[in-house]
Amino acid sequence: MRFALMFSCLIAFVIVCKGQNDVVITSHKGKIEVRANDDGRLHINVPPKHTLNFKAKGWVQYSDFGARGDGKTDDIDAIAATHAFANANQLVVKGDDKATYYIGGKARTAIIKTDTHFGAASFIIDDTNVEKRNAAVFMVSSGMQSFTPKGVTSLEKNQPKIDVTFPGPCLITVVNSNVKQYIRFGPNQNNGSSQTDIFVVDKNGNVDMDAPIIWDFAEITSIAALPIDETPLNITGGVFTTIANQAESKYTYYSRNLAIRRSNVTVDGLVHRVTGEGDHGAPYSGFIDVGNCAYVTVKNTVLTGRKTYTTIGAAGKPVSMGTYDISVNRALNVSFINCTQTNDINDPTFWGIMGSNFGKNLLYDGCTLSRFDAHQGVANATVRNSTLGHMGINAIGTGTFTVENSTILGRSIVNLRPDYGSTWQGELIIQNCVFKPSVKNLSRVTLITGRQTGLHDFGYICYMPEHITIENLRIDDSNIPVDYNGPALFADFNPQMTDESYQEEFPYVKTKEVILENVTTTSGKALRISDNTFMFKDVKVLRN
Structure with a gap:
């Protein structure tokens, strides 16, 4: 019976982790091993006695899975393995405080599904030679699976309820690809984006009217519901340094970042620095990248404005490329509290630090940053107790925009894009x-x-x-x-x-x-x- 139970646990590990960046966990006797196959699949072996010890402690460290932390050896496989095992066993992950983890250009993403305390550990993310420029280094992921609600064929602005029963609170994303909005004008002109909205419903389909439906949808070409993780997930500490890419200056965005794709997450005390920027480089989409989620707070965090590079825009004229350390897309109830940046908020050689699209209820509170920005619309935004630098507040959208108890140092208080x-x-x-x-x-x-x-x-x-x-x-x-x-x-x-x-x-x-x-x-x-x-x-x- 005992061996049958161990075998069933082994099978469960494989099932749980297989979708997690193609990770397979086994439980053979011997020692902890982490290896990557030629196809990129990560194989992790954790003997039963080690599993029992880790569960008794309640946490694991990167060094437990072979991370050197010497600032030279590429530790991304060990880091990803640590999180994969922690996710399968609901364990906290801790960084080794004196370690410096080097992360090279391998297209490996560490999936975070449990509380993670980077602590005083340092991370060097080397972007000078990457396999996949848009592969996140860390991704905070939900254990929930999205699904398609049936029978929703249209929506009305400010509609209070949709006639669907849900398993619990869900984030709803709706798209009508037959209607184009945000048809951009100027040097970066384009043909627009499909009509899009995001909102939260409870289990009975009642819409949270603090973030209401803002468009009429005559038809819906796609709709997705993602159950909201109600248990908070916390990420604390960590000093991250990006060695900037040396790519050609064109719109090939790099996303080697901490991507948050789970609701109810707090990031506290993180530091992100940038080094190695030269006279050219590709732009960045944001080190803190919040998307397709709700109720996210980033606080007591230090970020860095990126150097501005130019390219030829869609209209055939030179343009400065937007490049960010904060990105918010298709997300609502996102707060930045007591956040600052390492470089001068009034230095125009660095682009404004934040960009967003399709957001709702965005907040700066107690921040000293170079810019607040909403490209393709925000519904309700607040800047309070803050100081904003040379790019100030740039926004379009709906609802109420409040600026209070703040100092604005840009060309205007609010620039309507x-x-x-x-x-x-x-x-x-x-x-x-x-x-x-x-x-x-x-x-x-x-x-x-x-x-x-x-x-x-x-x-x-x-x-x-x-x-x-x-x-x-x-x-x-x-x-x-x-x-x-x-x-x-x-x-x-x-x-x-x-x-x-x-x-x-x-x-x-x-x-x-x-x-x-x-x-x-x-x-x-x-x-x-x-x-x-x-x-x-x-x-x-x-x-x-």
Whole structure:
């Protein structure tokens, strides 16, 4: 009976781990062994006595599976093996505090499904010669399997419920590939992305209205439900250094990172540095890469802005390539708390540190970073108790965008991205803030910037924030030439729109009301509406 039980456990290990980067775990007598076949499959042998000891402790270390930690030997197989065994046995993983793990260019991803404490361990990720540039080094993965809910053929904006029963709370992703939105304009122009939305439902199909459905879906070409892991997973510590790639400067993004693909995750105390950047290189999609999940918190973490390189864009003109240390895609309720970066947040040679698409309820709290950004839309965002550098806040989206108790050092407080229509359908609230443009040779001060001709179809109606509230704002315009006319609320979004003769093919819906209370300037000059008084002539401004 005893041997039969051991055999059944062996079979269970193989079944559990086979889908985990093609890992096979056996339990033969002898010693712990880790080896990789020519086909890349990782074979791990852990004798029964060692398994019992590990389970009694409740945790394993990378050195248990052969990691040298000498900063020279490639330890990725040992690291991946450690996590594979820990996942199969629900054990915590710990780094060896004095170790420096070297990770070369092998296309091996360590799958994290249990609490991981990198501690004071260091990791060197060498990107100078990689087999697969978009293979994550670590991936936080769910033990849940996604599935296709049956009978959902359409959705309505703000729909409170879908008529499906679920096994528990689920993250729903819906796509209509027959509708294109976010049809980008400018040097990086494109044909848009398929209409996409993400939201959370409970077991009865009730939608969490804190992150509502934001589009009408006349049809749905694909829908997926991923059960949400309700047990928190924690990742702590670790000092990671990326040796930057030396590839050609073009849009071949590198994703050698910590990818989070599981809900209910906290990353605490991680440090990421970058070295080896030269006069050329391919961009990065983010070292902390959060996607297809919900309820993720990154806190007390130090990141690094990437050097900006240029290439030729889709319109045949030179463009600076976006390159990131933070990426958020198809994710909701994602928070960055007390996060900073290693390099100067006002140094324009480094690209803004964060980029996101299809996000909801994104938060910066207590952060000092070079940029907050939402490319293809965010529904509800908050920046509070933070300092943002030279690239400031760039966003388009819906809902409420709140900036409070913060210092903004960019060209504007909020830039509504022109390449996606300078659209924000909802409300903008700015309160208890300082705006101090740190950009050199700036000749004017503008709080809200953007550009919209009304002649390009972005795939949706474009809006300015319907209501804007600005309370207790101090504008430090002391570095601006004394002959300027004072700060403007709005930039000149369309210099051609100077009278009624200008016709928008795709009308841009303007702001209805602005409430100003205790807005002061260092220069003593009053806040104006805009250099383009005609375009904003119907905006109602209330000054308290």
